[in-house]
Amino acid sequence: MPHLSTYVALADHSEQTLADSLRAVAEGHARQADVFHTCNTLAGWSDQHRQDLAPVVERYGEQEDVDEPERLRADALTSTREGEIGLLRDLQDLHLLATLVHSTWTVIAQGAQGLRDQQLLDVATSSREETTRQLTWLTTRMKQAAPQALIVAP
Amino acid sequence: MSTNSTTSDRVAKVFGEPTPHRRGTVWPARVDQYLDEGIDERDVDRWVQSACLLCSNGCGADIAVKDGRMVGIRGRAGDTVSHGRLGPKGLYGSTPWASSPDRLTRPLVREDGRLVETDWDTAMGRIVEVSKRLLAEKGPLSHGFYTSGQLFLEEYYTLAVIGKAGLGTPHMDGNTRLCTATSAAAFKESFGADGQPGSYTDIEHCDAIFLYGHNMPETQTVLWTRILDRTRGEDPPRIVCVDPRRTAVAEEALRTGGVHLAPRVGTNLALMNGLVRELFVHDWITHEWVAEHTVGVDKLRETVEPYTPEHVADICGIDPDDLRSAARIFGESENVLSTVLQGFYQSHQATASSVAVHNLHLLRGMIGRPGAGVLQMNGQPTAQNNRECGADGDLPGFRNWDNLDHVRQLADAWNVDVMTIPHWAPPTHAMQIMSYAETGSIGFLWISATNPAVSMPESARIRKILAGDQCFTVVQDLFLTETAELADVVLPAAGWGEKTGCFTNVNRVVHLSEQAVEPPGEARSDLDIFLMYADAMGFTDRDGAPVVPWRTPEEAFDAWAAVTAGRPVDYTGLSYAKLRGPSGIPWPVNAEHPDGTDRLYADAIFPTDTDYCETYGHDLITGGTVSEQEHRAMAPAGRAYLKGAPYTPAHETPSDEYPLLFTTGRTVFQFHTRTKTGRARSLDQAAPDAWVELSPADAGPLGISEGDWVRVESPRGAIEVRARIGRVMQGAVFAPFHYGHWNPDDLVDAEHRTANELTMTVWDPVSKQPSFKTAACRVTRLRAGDGPAPAPTNTASAPASGANDVEARVPATGGGSATSSRVLAETPGYALDPSQIESGREDH
Structure with a gap:
């Protein structure tokens, strides 16, 4: 199962990337109190997903040497942008990262079902549910920020 | 028909003379009155119908007028809310401000950094100039409005139409965001729309009252008097108090054999999850009702499962047996009334905690019948109207901004393009408005009848925003408040008794408040000020007619009533003429309920249908919005939502530095x-x-x-x-x-x-x-x-x-002027009071 283990590694890595990026956006836009607090909360969820996945990672071992999904990996946001339009773009970046996480869990859940690996299926299902909630918040917040950022912001 | 009149110092005796009575009987009437020193009842020229504006209870009252001045106030015996009573704030505080020498009587504009007196044309001219310039340069999103919980319905609705159909800005909110937003949000999450399910008459019929973060003896004294008249009467209810302070509610809880739960500040949701879990554990669940009328019970059970009494005790710092006792009172009572206020609304995980109160009631099917009710309280007298009319950003009539049909109904009513009405995103809440004003993204901010320089969090920041050059600020108020001092233009407003309008209290009772006296100097009603702005801006509809066609409060009211047709907040059966009776009237008032409605959801049909609801709901932890498709998939179809969320620690917890x-x-x-x-x-x-x-x-x-x-x-x-x-x-x-x-x-x-x-x-x-x-x-x-x-x-x-x-x-508090009070030997008839209906007395 070299490819499944690659995807397990990808899930682990992309959750880590998402968590780091959420924390970077929280810090960078700390003046927006809801962004600060919610991004930190959502980062905690991603941490938890990785913890839940840890025993599976141990079982399968992380495969780092398969090329194809490597191209799927995205880099974390290390710095954030300024102002209202900057917030909008940062949220959109987070949305991209969370989408990668989401589809990764979908793929893993399929594999887990094929393998009848209940533990992995549970992790993938519950994590994906929370990733959906992360995406929903990001969409809600972008919709709120967009008109002002696009039309009025300096 | 009256017994002896007594005089009392209502600062020392906050609740006045008790009138205890037996469960299931009508609350006796007691007429409280205050007149300025030196004024005798015989001196009063006339009494003018109104209702008290000094808390959210909404007690019907008459204003005493002598020589063109307001000189006192008297409760209305026939009013369903108060049965004639008034609290100390209403008695002493209703009128003296009006003749205070420091009233604003002329508009002020800022010149060389100082506010100087001017005339209305100059002041409004300056407002309109900035408004038009910003509209041309940046469009309507450059405009924000921050209102109050103390204007009248007609004023909120007029402002809502100006903002949504005239300008087209989503940046409208009220200080109701600070006091009552959670009440509305919790209703929407559980029941699909705003609207108080319960009634004050539940007090006469319940066997337990739970007060959650609600120090009622200080926030709504007359309502607490009503409770005391039951706890001191025959067959009293038990009180359960959730409050970190040993309040009078807590003392009454211990006196009645109830419980005082004092959770650590910020841990309400853990406590609530513990209570909900106890209902499941002891199977205090009305299974058939839950199956028929709710959605989400399994998920809720799962969510609260970790909150054992011991775990909750650890988080909240309470005795686990106290939690068990409180849950048992809820689980074994036939009828429980719950009330909720700022201890929940202004605390951590506010909406989730308030929704949990609904969960308790829904799990036991305790809603929609006398004694079994929920009162999510308001902090201010007209907060409800801000929520109904949409000056708080919501769409008027509890319409769903995410439902295009609802937006179209308004576009048709106002004869404007549907695209004019901002509905593309959640309305901008007060703190976000301030944040936009901070950067100048909102460059025009109009504040009416509220004082954010004192009442908003982190006040140093708010003062800086209001004082800065990045945002032009208009303030309209009775006095030169801490906020008005920072404004670019200050407009002198008429207050209560100086203008006519309606307002609606916590339990949906609509009162008409008539003008009793002329406002001082050049002060004008908030309605007239908004109309002046609308006229000067020339807002027009699709046919070139004014977007705000009305001129008088009554015309504004009728326009409002018309747009409520078919919505939960139905005013179509109300008119000024109908409101000039002995009592305020609770909505909905329509062909089906011509005399109003004492409590909602008697049929256990909730406004959750996807096409009807005010919101599709939110994630209680993140605030992420549920989509229409997701909502439709849940097919709530009139069933209420059971929604839960896990407890999370507060955003700021004590540390070594701040212990x-x-x-x-x-x-x-x-x-x-x-x-x-x-x-x-x-x-x-x-x-x-x-x-x-x-x-x-x-x-x-x-x-x-x-x-x-x-x-x-x-x-x-x-x-x-x-x-x-x-x-x-x-x-x-x-x-x-x-x-x-x-x-x-x-x-x-x-x-x-x-x-x-x-x-x-x-x-x-x-x-x-x-x-x-x-x-x-x-x-x-x-x-x-x-x-x-x-x-x-x-x-x-x-x-x-x-x-x-x-x-x-420490000397005892007292020293209030004399007030008079008389208990009526015969209690008047109240049209919807179940105590009187049940005893066959419907002959009013």
Whole structure:
């Protein structure tokens, strides 16, 4: 199962990337109190997903040497942008990262079902549910920020 | 028909003469009256119909007028809300402000940094010039409006139409965001739309009353009087109190065999999850009703499963057996009434905690019948109207901004393009409006009848925003408040009794308040001011006619009633003529309910249908919105939602540097930022200056004694006030939020007492209500005072019992002017009162 283990590694890595990026956006836009607090909360969820996945990672071992999904990996946001339009773009970046996480869990859940690996299926299902909630918040917040950022912001 | 009239000092005797009565019987009528000193009842020229504006209870009242001045107030015996009673704020505070010498009587404009008097044409000319320029340069999103919980329905609706159909800005909110937003949000999440399910008449029929974060004896004294008349009568209900202070509610809980739960500040949701879990564990569940009328029970059971009494006790710092006892009272009572206020709304996880109250009721099917009800309270008298009319950003008539059909109904009613009405995103909440004003993204901010420089969190930041050049600020008020001082244009407004309009209280009762006297000088009603702006801006509909065609309050009311047709908040059966009766009338009032509706959901049909609901709902943890498709997939179809969420720690918890919890609140003798109550001698002398309350256990090690000056500091700011060694729980510090630097008594130092200097900018993810209850602080002693703290002693700010003999040293609060009161031998008929209907008395 070299490819499944690659995807397990990808899930682990992309959750880590998402968590780091959420924390970077929280810090960078700390003046927006809801962004600060919610991004930190959502980062905690991603941490938890990785913890839940840890025993599976141990079982399968992380495969780092398969090329194809490597191209799927995205880099974390290390710095954030300024102002209202900057917030909008940062949220959109987070949305991209969370989408990668989401589809990764979908793929893993399929594999887990094929393998009848209940533990992995549970992790993938519950994590994906929370990733959906992360995406929903990001969409809600972008919709709120967009008109002002696009039309009025300096 | 009346018994003897008695006189009393209602500062000393806050609740007045008791009228205890048996369960299931009508609450007796007692008519309370206050007249200015030297005025006799025979001197009064006329009495003008109104209702009290000094809390959210909405007591029907008549204004006494003599020689063109308001000289007093009297309760209306036939009013369903109060049965004639008034509280101390209403009695003493309703009228003196009106003839205060410091009323604003002319518009002011800023010239060379100073506010100078001018005429209306100049002031409005300046507003319109800036407004038009910004509209041309940046469009309507450059405009924001921040209103109040104290205007009239007609004024909110007019402003809502100006904002949504005239300008097209989503940036409208009220200070209701600070006081009552969670009430609305919790209703929407559980029942699909705003709207108080319960009625005050539930008090007469319940066997238990749960008060969650609700110090009712200080926030709604007349409602608490109604409860006392039951707890002191035959077959009384038991009281359960959730409050970190040993309030009068807590004492009544112990007296009635109930429970006082004092959870650590910020842990309400853990407590609520524990209560809900107990219902499941003991199977205090009405299974058939739950299956038929709710959605989400399995998920809720799963969510609350970890919250065992012991686990909750650890989080909340309570005795696990107290939690069990409270749950048992809820589980074994036939009819429970629950009330909720700022201890939940302004605290951490506000909406989730308030929704949990609904969960308890839904699990037991205790809703929609006499005695089994929920009262999500409001803080202000007209907060409900702000929510209904949409001056708080929502769409008028509890319409769903995410439902294009609902938006179209409004576009048709206003004859404007549907695209004009901002509905593409959630409405902008107050804290976000301030954030946009901070950067100048909103460059035009109009504030009416509220004082955010004192009442918003992190007040130093708010003052800076309002004072800065990046945003042009208009303030319309009765006085030159702390906020008005910072404005670019100040408009003098007429107040209660100086204008006509309607307002609606917590339990949906609509009252008409008629103009009794002329406003002073050039002051104008808020409605007239908004109309003046609309005219000057030339807002027109699709046919070139004015978007706001009405001229009078009554025309505005009728326009409002028309747009409520078919919505839960149905006013179509109401008119000024109908409201000129003995009592206010609770909506919905329509062909089906011509006399109004005492309680909602008697049929257990909730407004959750996807095409009808006010919202598709939110994630209680993140605030992420549920989509129409997701909502449709759940097929709620009139069933209520059971929604749960896990407890998370507050955003700021005590640390080594800031070891104590800072929490703010109210006292019975002041209202909001004291604009009216501070100008009423009887009230102001009872609570003339700010204070903080410390527990004896915290004060001792800090070397602080009663009346000492202390410095209370959070990461954001500090206050220097006197200390009351009081009844707050150990680890917590309580400060009243009423006091800004306006200082009617010429106190030595009024510059360092605004409690909101310390609070943080953080809000609930769903209701967007800021949290005023959860900040960390440290306290240091500055110097000895020259007497006890200026805190009242007959309220929750009473001295701790036995602490340093404080009780003996602190004089009892009193000194209010004489008021009169008479209990009626025969109680009038109240059209919808179940006590009278059940006993066959429907002959009114």
